[in-house]
Amino acid sequence: MTIPAKKRYPRSGDRQTVYLDAVVTDPAIEIGAYTMYNDFVRDPVDFEKNNVLYHYPVNKDRLIIGSFCSVACGAKFIFTSANHTMTSLSTYPFPLFYEEWDLPVAQVTEAWDNKGDIVIGNDVWIGYEAVILSGVHIGDGAVIGTRAVVTRDVEPYTIVGGVPAKPIRRRYAQEVIDLLEAVRWWDLPREDIRRLLPVLRKGDAKELACALGKL
Known part of the structure; x- marks a missing residue:
């Protein structure tokens, strides 16, 4: 990492x-x-x-x-709390105002859909x-x-x-995407990334994979 x-x-x-x-x-x-x-x-x-x-x-x-x-x-x-529930007849967040409507405080999260x-x-x-x-x-x-x-x-x-x-x-084409997902260059140590910058910036996934011994 x-x-x-x-x-x-x-x-x-x-x-x-x-x-x-x-x-x-x-x-x-x-x-x-x-x-x-x-x-x-x-x-x-x-x-x-x-x-x-x-x-x-x-x-x-x-x-x-x-x-x-x-x-x-x-x-x-x-x-989530930006949502209002769509499962009840009203979208008004009654459970959020539990004191006003004498509702249990434990129901507050029912005001929205998670x-x-x-x-x-x-x-x-x-x-x-x-x-x-x-x-x-x-x-x-x-x-x-x-x-x-x-x-x-x-x-x-x-x-x-x-x-x-x-x-x-x-x-990219799917085969290139698969290769990049397999290589996961972002998990490499900092010095390895620094060394590979010319390849990363060039944009050749196969060259990157070869440099890491993945091909």
């Missing part, structure tokens, strides 16, 4: 970009190594407060983001002001377009966009 950077700012003099593993404190949010967030509107250090919304401990849901992800300004992760964790793979690029909804899983290497609203799972190395987000195209 790649050792996290554990420093707040990746670039000297740049206070708009942070490594998220160095600024997030909520134990229900798990951030992989070198995943970065850029915000030119608000302080990126406040990502947990400004970008992870309706994330309350009562639901026990988690935000998991892999390593080497790029999260653009204003991207939002919206959790969608579960948000899980983001490795090397995922999330575009400007994209919205990821609760329960969504995004595969490794995916790209989420600007202001897309992601309501369903995204396959690895797939580009999606729109409202609601739909697949636009795959980044």
Whole structure:
């Protein structure tokens, strides 16, 4: 597993970009190594407060983001408590106002439909002001377009966009995707990644696999 950077700012003099593993404190949010967030509107250090919304401990849901992800300004992760239940005749959250309606406090989570964790793979690029909804899983290497609203799972190395987000195209042929998923370069030690940067940046998956003795 790649050792996290554990420093707040990746670039000297740049206070708009942070490594998220160095600024997030909520134990229900798990951030992989070198995943970065850029915000030119608000302080990126406040990502947990400004970008992870309706994330309350009562639901026990988690935000998991892999390593080497790029999260653009204003991207939002919206959790279960933003939902209103669709299983009752009214969408009004009566259990949330249990004191007003003399309901048991233990029923508060019945005010919404639980969608579960948000899980983001490795090397995922999330575009400007994209919205990821609760329960969504995004595969490794995916790209989420600007202001897309992601309501369903995204396959690895797939580009999606729109409202609601739909697949636009795959980044590579399936055999290349399978190879990248097998290699999992993001789990390599830092020095190995540094050594392989020319190959990674070149974009030849087979060359990368050969360099790692996988072919």
